[in-house]
Amino acid sequence: MIPMQSARKQKLLIVLFILLGTAVTVGLLLYAFNQGLNVFFTPTEIADGKVQPQQNIRIGGMVKMGSLVREGLEGTRIEFITTDFNQEVPVVYSGPLPDLFREGQGVVAEGQLDENGVFHANQILAKHDENYMSAEVKAALDAAEQHKAGAAVENGAAEATEATEKGILQ
Amino acid sequence: MIPELGNFAAMLALCLAAGQAVIPMAGAYYRNQLWMGLARPLAAGIWVFLLLSFACLAYAFMHDDFSVAYVARNSNSLLPVYYKFAAVWGAHEGSLLLWVLILSTWAYAVSLLSRDLPLDILARVLSVMGLVLVGFLMFMLFTSNPFERMLLNTPAEGTDLNPLLQDFGLIVHPPFLYMGYVGFSVAFAFAIAALLTGRLDAAWARWTRPWTNAAWAFLTVGIALGSWWAYYELGWGGWWFWDPVENVSFMPWLIGTALIHSLAVTEKRGVFKSWTVLLAIAAFSLSLLGAFIVRSGVITSVHAFAVDPERGLVLLALLLVIIGGSLFLYALRAPVVKGTASYAGYSREIFLLVNNVILVVATAMILLGTLFPLIHEAIYGEANRVSIGPPYFNTLFLPLMAMLAFALGIGTYSRWKRTSVQYLWQQLSKVLFASVALGIVLPLLITGEVNFGVMLALVLALWIVLGIANDLWHKTANKPSRVKALVELGRSYWGMQLAHFGMAVIMCGICFTSNHSVEEDVRMAPGDSMSIGSYEFTFDGVVERSGPNYVADSATIQVTKNGEKYLTMHPEKRRYLATGAVQTEADIRVGLFRDLFTALGDPRGDGSWVVRIHYKPFVFWIWFGAFLMACGGVLAVLDKRYRKLRVRDGKAATAAPIPAGTAEA
Numbered sequence: 001m002i003p004m005q006s007a008r009k010q011k012l013l014i015v016l017f018i019l020l021g022t023a024v025t026v027g028l029l030l031y032a033f034n035q036g037l038n039v040f041f042t043p044t045e046i047a048d049g050k051v052q053p054q055q056n057i058r059i060g061g062m063v064k065m066g067s068l069v070r071e072g073l074e075g076t077r078i079e080f081i082t083t084d085f086n087q088e089v090p091v092v093y094s095g096p097l098p099d100l101f102r103e104g105q106g107v108v109a110e111g112q113l114d115e116n117g118v119f120h121a122n123q124i125l126a127k128h129d130e131n132y133m134s135a136e137v138k139a140a141l142d143a144a145e146q147h148k149a150g151a152a153v154e155n156g157a158a159e160a161t162e163a164t165e166k167g168i169l170q
Numbered sequence: 171m172i173p174e175l176g177n178f179a180a181m182l183a184l185c186l187a188a189g190q191a192v193i194p195m196a197g198a199y200y201r202n203q204l205w206m207g208l209a210r211p212l213a214a215g216i217w218v219f220l221l222l223s224f225a226c227l228a229y230a231f232m233h234d235d236f237s238v239a240y241v242a243r244n245s246n247s248l249l250p251v252y253y254k255f256a257a258v259w260g261a262h263e264g265s266l267l268l269w270v271l272i273l274s275t276w277a278y279a280v281s282l283l284s285r286d287l288p289l290d291i292l293a294r295v296l297s298v299m300g301l302v303l304v305g306f307l308m309f310m311l312f313t314s315n316p317f318e319r320m321l322l323n324t325p326a327e328g329t330d331l332n333p334l335l336q337d338f339g340l341i342v343h344p345p346f347l348y349m350g351y352v353g354f355s356v357a358f359a360f361a362i363a364a365l366l367t368g369r370l371d372a373a374w375a376r377w378t379r380p381w382t383n384a385a386w387a388f389l390t391v392g393i394a395l396g397s398w399w400a401y402y403e404l405g406w407g408g409w410w411f412w413d414p415v416e417n418v419s420f421m422p423w424l425i426g427t428a429l430i431h432s433l434a435v436t437e438k439r440g441v442f443k444s445w446t447v448l449l450a451i452a453a454f455s456l457s458l459l460g461a462f463i464v465r466s467g468v469i470t471s472v473h474a475f476a477v478d479p480e481r482g483l484v485l486l487a488l489l490l491v492i493i494g495g496s497l498f499l500y501a502l503r504a505p506v507v508k509g510t511a512s513y514a515g516y517s518r519e520i521f522l523l524v525n526n527v528i529l530v531v532a533t534a535m536i537l538l539g540t541l542f543p544l545i546h547e548a549i550y551g552e553a554n555r556v557s558i559g560p561p562y563f564n565t566l567f568l569p570l571m572a573m574l575a576f577a578l579g580i581g582t583y584s585r586w587k588r589t590s591v592q593y594l595w596q597q598l599s600k601v602l603f604a605s606v607a608l609g610i611v612l613p614l615l616i617t618g619e620v621n622f623g624v625m626l627a628l629v630l631a632l633w634i635v636l637g638i639a640n641d642l643w644h645k646t647a648n649k650p651s652r653v654k655a656l657v658e659l660g661r662s663y664w665g666m667q668l669a670h671f672g673m674a675v676i677m678c679g680i681c682f683t684s685n686h687s688v689e690e691d692v693r694m695a696p697g698d699s700m701s702i703g704s705y706e707f708t709f710d711g712v713v714e715r716s717g718p719n720y721v722a723d724s725a726t727i728q729v730t731k732n733g734e735k736y737l738t739m740h741p742e743k744r745r746y747l748a749t750g751a752v753q754t755e756a757d758i759r760v761g762l763f764r765d766l767f768t769a770l771g772d773p774r775g776d777g778s779w780v781v782r783i784h785y786k787p788f789v790f791w792i793w794f795g796a797f798l799m800a801c802g803g804v805l806a807v808l809d810k811r812y813r814k815l816r817v818r819d820g821k822a823a824t825a826a827p828i829p830a831g832t833a834e835a
């Protein structure tokens with residue numbers, strides 16, 4: 001054991017220790033948040049120039065009918081267009097598509113925008129995050145709706161009510 | 171007729187549970203033996219009726235009774251019979267019935283296995299569990315009744331069970347998970363009883379410990395099964411996604427782990443008492459929070475309330491009553507159960523405190539990360555959504571676990587009250603040097619690359635394993651027969667070491683599979699091949715195949731090892747007939763040192779497909795380690811001293827009852 005110090009000195013040490021601990025914790029927490037935080041954008045927001053290139057973001061919308069190209073491209077690359085019926089963002093992705101991915105259905109992609117306004121997705125979410133997607137896409141569509149009275153929002157709404165709870169398992 | 175019987179049985183159970191919540195508690199307060207004595211028969215009655223209710227729902231599924239709305243939504247006549255049974259807990263309503271059935275099972279088990287518990291404590295414990303049961307039974311019966319009928323327009327065919335759930339994982343995962351979640355209600359009830367009586371001593375900790383260990387072991391298996399299910403059924407080879415739904419199951423586990431350790435201190439040294447009570451309340455509260463988050467859909471969006479406002483709000487109210495009520499009681503009564511013994515630096519108490527602090531901090535950061543998107547949305551509005559990805563959790567969780575592993579190694583060597591640094595150094599210096607040396611040299615020899623993360627994880631895993639080995643060696647050193655001495659160490663001791671060993675195994679699994687997996691997504695035409703290490707995968711094309719309730723595109727992939735024929739894999743893409751839902755079925759060949767994983771992606775023209783091929787070293791160790799941990803928990807439950815001392819504690823407590831409401835010094 002450390003030899004007993006005066007009570008005041010000990011208290012000071014404890015306070016300093018707590019301060020240091022808090023500072024380290026807050027610092028780490030902010031750093032971690034910076035690492036893990038993905039902000040969600042809609043195609044309209046991207047068209048408005050709210051997103052810097054190479055910034056890690058999530059985008060969401062509908063897969064535009066007839067926009068999916070999966071044949072004749074190099075390797076496992078695919079291309080499609082995501083839309084909120086107001087603005088469109090082209091997306092490229094390499095890898096297998098999730099089971100729930102369909103033209104005319106909602107999709108959320110994680111990745112970065114390049115200088116030409118093409119979104120390079122690292123991940124297409126459509127399965128494990130089924131619930132997530134519906135809500136985010138619905139919000140994106142609602143936002144676009146306010147922008148411009150558009151049609152075909154039923155898709156998003158229908159999906160939100162589908163609510164195949166992955167939750168039930170837990 | 172049968173579904174009505176089930177409904178009626180559930181209602182009867184609700185009435186009995188209401189009695190259970192009030193009568194024994196009142197009996198304990200007024201010292202009425204008869205009222206307190208009702209606790210046991212009531213627990214048995216509730217259990218019987220809920221079992222009957224559950225059997226009725228299972229009967230409705232087995233006989234394709236699609237007039238029951240819940241059956242119609244979650245089953246189909248083509249569904250194989252074992253999935254029909256598992257579909258009973260395949261969605262919200264039925265899983266809630268399983269939840270209450272398991273809660274009543276725990277209560278019944280407490281009433282059966284606590285013959286030596288003083289009647290007034292048993293009465294209070296069962297009353298608290300009865301109260302929780304009343305809440306959830308009412309929630310089930312009034313907002314989510316699984317027996318609801320659609321008699322006027324009965325569908326001819328059911329919608330089918332979600333294909334993701336048509337899997338062995340679904341059959342076993344939820345029951346284990348619920349056994350764990352709900353099992354913490356026992357520790358919770360004991361904690362509330364302790365707050366009410368002011369009686370919290372070594373005997374109390376001894377009564378609570380086996381129940382907590384058992385619940386924890388179930389939860390461990392439940393989470394591991396969930397992770398395993400995600401690994402092979404979601405089809406994409408990940409085993410942990412830091413998904414909100416995973417996080418809410420992990421938080422009670424972390425707090426439960428802290429509780430197990432803090433209970434040890436409370437039993438052996440009589441300190442950390444109010445802290446232990448708080449952890450017991452927190453473990454069950456987080457289980458309830460998990461149930462709320464998952465069932466209300468709130469984590470998706472606050473608007474999930476709009477989708478089903480009744481359910482979410484009722485559940486939230488229930489949550490507030492249980493958590494708020496118990497915390498309020500804690501605030502009033504915690505000073506009563508304060509500990510008095512003293513301890514100094516480098517004592518086992520301190521290291522267990524370090525364990526608790528780390529686990530609680532880890533839980534807090536997971537809670538923050540899980541709820542942050544919700545808070546953000548509440549503040550900034552729906553249009554500004556954020557999500558918290560795995561990097562956040564990994565950045566914070568991994569360093570915390572590294573600290574935990576390091577403290578673990580010293581903690582098991584330290585002694586109660588006070589341990590000298592010289593003693594620890596003498597015991598552990600060899601272990602320290604050996605683990606550092608081996609942890610750095612082994613990865614260099616095997617892979618030839620310098621990877622700081624792998625080395626650190628391996629050093630810490632070896633630190634734990636060599637520490638255990640060293641401890642076993644020293645504990646048996648002066649005994650005539652080492653084997654006999656090993657047996658005599660006791661089940662609690664073995665349970666602890668086994669669980670710690672399990673943690674080291676998990677650490678190895680996670681670190682090797684994260685750093686040395688080879689994951690390839692390739693487009694393959696029939697005849698194409700690719701190689702990973704000594705394995706070569708040749709794609710032989712896709713044929714159509716029909717299963718009982720689906721048709722599948724089934725691929726054939728020939729695998730050779732070092733040029734010799736090794737095995738043939740058949741990953742599939744299934745389309746379920748009832749709903750048209752598409753489901754990827756990965757083909758995984760499990761091995762002790764590596765898993766081979768193949769999954770079929772989507773077709774890309776000319777008979778070519780995207781194929782995902784993974785080589786995942788040591789991934790099996792993750793679940794095997796969790797299994798060892800659970801075994802450790804079970805072994806600790808079976809320790810003889812609980813039975814021996816229980817009789818003594820019971821007698822002592824009956825001989826000198828402490829009047830309700832008075833403080834124990």
